[in-house]
Amino acid sequence: MGGYGLKHAREPESQSKMNKVVVKKPEHETIYVQIKEMVLFGEVVPGQPLTIHGLAEKLGAGVTPVREAIRRLTAEGGLATLENRRVVVPTMTMHWLEQIELVRLTVEPELAEIGAKKCGLDRILELERLDALIDEAIQKGDIRGYLEANYRFHFTIYDAADALILRRITESLWVRIGPSLRVVCGRFGTANLTDQHREATKGLRDGDLEKVKRALQEDIRQGMEFIRQTIEV
Amino acid sequence: MGGYGLKHAREPESQSKMNKVVVKKPEHETIYVQIKEMVLFGEVVPGQPLTIHGLAEKLGAGVTPVREAIRRLTAEGGLATLENRRVVVPTMTMHWLEQIELVRLTVEPELAEIGAKKCGLDRILELERLDALIDEAIQKGDIRGYLEANYRFHFTIYDAADALILRRITESLWVRIGPSLRVVCGRFGTANLTDQHREATKGLRDGDLEKVKRALQEDIRQGMEFIRQTIEV
DNA sequence: ACGTAAATAATTTGATCAAATTAATTGATA
DNA sequence: TATCAATTAATTTGATCAAATTATTTACGT
Known part of the structure; x- marks a missing residue:
């Protein structure tokens, strides 16, 4: 009985100084x-x-x-x-890609739907800002900028869903994809990246959840398809 | 270009001694x-x-x-x-349980189906052995024994699927569930655990993949339902 | 008793070093 | 030149310790 070493547990308590929480x-x-x-x-x-x-x-x-x-x-x-x-850094395989796609297509639309419902105006504004950033990065051919803005766009919606476990699963799939996406951008250039974000943002504005969901689904499919083409058979 | 510190990478090579591979x-x-x-x-x-x-x-x-x-x-x-x-050790919440169930019901039947197709006779024999172990543990009220045999039963099938990513996602859900299952067994006793494993094993024997899938699905649903009842609202 | 501040104890954290392990290089031999 | 063993170099690994952080207890005043 009891923890291996800890006698009594207490509530977590962040020391705060002058009304400002400090957590190192x-x-x-x-x-x-x-x-x-x-x-x-x-x-x-x-x-x-x-x-x-x-x-x-x-x-x-x-x-x-x-x-x-x-x-x-x-x-x-x-x-x-x-x-x-x-x-x-692991190398993507076709076998892995299929598994990742299966789970992404299950989890991310779900996250998007729940998240979209809970998106307040501040978050929508943030999404529009990121949307612009994505466009800009695509224009400039800034791969790193695109990848980061794209990530933040998706996870701004997902975070609104407040579903920790789905979020962590999704994140674990994204870290598997990251290096491959970099290869995709290098190979095809950022210009060829079709932009579902505009659609998603519009859907968010209009409260059209189905539109958001479809846009994200399409986004996932396209991303996975691009990666598929960079995997040598 | 190049790794941060490593010049040249070589194939992994396990030193072997006398035809027996040694990996410390x-x-x-x-x-x-x-x-x-x-x-x-x-x-x-x-x-x-x-x-x-x-x-x-x-x-x-x-x-x-x-x-x-x-x-x-x-x-x-x-x-x-x-x-x-x-x-x-995290405490289960209803919110988490729902997310876990969603992903389990997507991923595990998939793993089970792929795995079942690839189960050779040796694996089926192993499953029958584990099946007996499960029964025994239930009889004895041996919680630890039950949990371990139950885990090994499921993952023997899943491992046959040879789908690393689905497998790791599933494992991450099981470690979240483990402590709660222990509570379930303590609360309701092992005797009340209905046994879908027999069904699954039979399906495996007869090559009836649908039966395996259904058994596993039912197993998941029941397990989740038990846990649900131990979560105080 | 009650709460609060100081003191003490327990725990985590990060640097450092020696040992173990693995990789790259050298050199001898055919 | 090619192969293989021995040597050297690079890297990971795990123990240990001091500092930082957090928890618990003690002491004190109301």
């Missing part, structure tokens, strides 16, 4: 976010090997937090550790 | 499995606080591997870190 996050948390964004936004390429020391140096951190961050990201599928203990 | 896994890997099984098989209770030192002591390990294992399990949802940095 541990470094492994920060590092985790940074590496995740490297993967998510295409700063890293499928098959690329990573080393703990290399990451620690690049991110100006010690080796201990980096290790914890890597384990976490590995659990989410964004990275993989080979049996030689080397860490790499 | 790192301790954080072993620890991870141990903690996961604690969660999965109900050795740990919803809300229970865990400490790094406590786990390290219990598992006879250093603190470093335990930390990495915890991060990994946290990423999978089996544990959660509060903002006070304390690690706890």
Whole structure:
């Protein structure tokens, strides 16, 4: 009975100073976010090997937090550790792509529908801002900018759904896709990316949930199709 | 271009001695499995606080591997870190349960169908062995035994599907469920657990895939329903 | 008793180092 | 030149410790 070491648990309590909450996050948390964004936004390429020391140096951190961050990201599928203990960015396979598509098509429209219902005006404005950012990045051919704005667009809707588990599953699929999307953009250029975001935003404005859902579905299908074409058989 | 620190990558190569492959896994890997099984098989209770030192002591390990294992399990949802940095076994909520059920009902029947097609005789025999183990555990009221055999039964089928991503998603849902199942068994006793495994095994024997799928679906629904009843509103 | 601040204890966190493991290089031999 | 073993280099891994953070207890005043 009882925890292994902890006697009594108390409510979490963030120390607050002068009406302003102060929460100093541990470094492994920060590092985790940074590496995740490297993967998510295409700063890293499928098959690329990573080393703990290399990451620690690049991110100006010690080796201990980096290790914890890597384990976490590995659990989410964004990275993989080979049996030689080397860490790499996984390479997409057709087999994986099919599985990812199945789950994305189940979970993301659901998230979008729930989220769309709960989107307040502030969030819709944010989405329109991101929509403009996406267009701009496409114009400029800014791959990193596109990937980041695209991610934030989707997850702004998903976050509104307030469905932690679906959200985490979805995120784990996105970190698997990130490096491949980078390849897609490099291969086909950003200009060829059709833009479902405008449709989704309009649907949001008009309260047309079905339109939002369809737009997101189409967005997913197209994205997956692009990636499919970059996988050598 | 190139990894952050690694110059050239080579094929993974397990050193083999005398025709027998030797792979010494790192301790954080072993620890991870141990903690996961604690969660999965109900050795740990919803809300229970865990400490790094406590786990390290219990598992006879250093603190470093335990930390990495915890991060990994946290990423999978089996544990959660509060903002006070304390690690706890998450408590199930109705909201979470609904999300878990949605994904389980999508992914697991799919895994079961693909897996069932690929189940060779050896695997079917293994399933029948596990089926007997489940019955035995139910008879004895052995909660841990039931949870473990039940887990191995399902994942023996799922593993046959050879669908890594679906499998990892499913596992992440099971670690979220484990502690609650333990509560269910404690509350209702093992005797009340209806047994869909027999049905599934028979379907497997007769090559009746639909029967397997239906049995698993029913199994999921019942399990979720039991958990639902233990959640206080 | 009650609440509050200070003191103490427990825990997490991150750096560092030695050992273990793995990769790359060298050199000898055919 | 090609192959294979030995050597060297690079990397991961796990223990340990000091510092930071958080929890608990004690002391004190009302």
